[in-house]
Amino acid sequence: xxxxxxxxxxxxxxxxxxxxxxxxxxxxxxxxxxxxxxxxxxxxxxxxxxxxxxxxxxxxxxxxxxxxxxxxxxxxxxxxxxxxxxxxxxxxxxxxxxxxxxxxxxxxxxxxxxxxxxxxxxxxxxxxxxxxxxxxxxxxxxxxxxxxxxxxxxxxxxxxxxxxxxxxxxxxxxxxxxxxxxxxxxxxxxxxxxxxxxxxxxxxxxxxxxxxxxxxxxxxxxxxxxxxxxxxxxxx
Numbered sequence: 001x002x003x004x005x006x007x008x009x010x011x012x013x014x015x016x017x018x019x020x021x022x023x024x025x026x027x028x029x030x031x032x033x034x035x036x037x038x039x040x041x042x043x044x045x046x047x048x049x050x051x052x053x054x055x056x057x058x059x060x061x062x063x064x065x066x067x068x069x070x071x072x073x074x075x076x077x078x079x080x081x082x083x084x085x086x087x088x089x090x091x092x093x094x095x096x097x098x099x100x101x102x103x104x105x106x107x108x109x110x111x112x113x114x115x116x117x118x119x120x121x122x123x124x125x126x127x128x129x130x131x132x133x134x135x136x137x138x139x140x141x142x143x144x145x146x147x148x149x150x151x152x153x154x155x156x157x158x159x160x161x162x163x164x165x166x167x168x169x170x171x172x173x174x175x176x177x178x179x180x181x182x183x184x185x186x187x188x189x190x191x192x193x194x195x196x197x198x199x200x201x202x203x204x205x206x207x208x209x210x211x212x213x214x215x216x217x218x219x220x221x222x223x224x225x226x227x228x229x230x231x232x233x234x235x236x
Contacts, residue, residue: 155195162188
């Protein structure tokens with residue numbers, strides 16, 4: 001009898017452990033959302049969003065390289081221009097500016113071409129060249145601005161279209177569960193998230209490039225003022 005009592009106690013102690021192990025084996029691991037799967041399920045509007053993202057990356061990289069090159073200028077460039085002009089070697093100064101890459105050098109070259117005319121005319125000519133160079137640096141930047149505005153709209157459009165489809169299916173189907181509704185909604189919201197991300201990145205890139213252009217413009221204004229001072233030095 002004692003042996004049977006002990007056996008019952010052991011069974012009662014072991015059963016919960018066996019149940020716990022069985023539950024652990026039967027319980028399914030939590031599901032995870034994979035990014036690639038979400039993008040695939042986003043719908044047809046993910047295609048224009050992908051195209052917009054590629055265009056934004058291309059424009060940003062191309063403009064960033066161009067603006068970076070435009071801002072580079074040899075440290076002794078203006079000093080060499082000063083030496084050539086003050087010594088009367090106008091042609092040498094013009095050749096130096098012509099053989100130097102960048103909007104600053106082109107602006108200075110235009111000023112050298114106008115030497116001998118009134119200072120106001122020289123300043124006006126250099127200002128016109130400067131405006132043209134700024135326009136060249138800002139080329140295609142409007143594309144980033146447009147993408148920053150329309151990418152979120154494409155995303156919202158995809159979500160709205162998906163919601164319409166989801167509720168239409170609900171209206172014609174009697175077997176509806178909360179999981180079915182939630183699954184359809186979260187997939188359709190992928191386009192909104194994607195559009196917002198593309199728009200934010202495009203806006204940041206647009207703002208960054210504008211800031212870099214402003215730096216180049218400041219260098220151009222500094223060089224222009226220094227050049228005018230060089231022209232006025234011999235008359236002092």
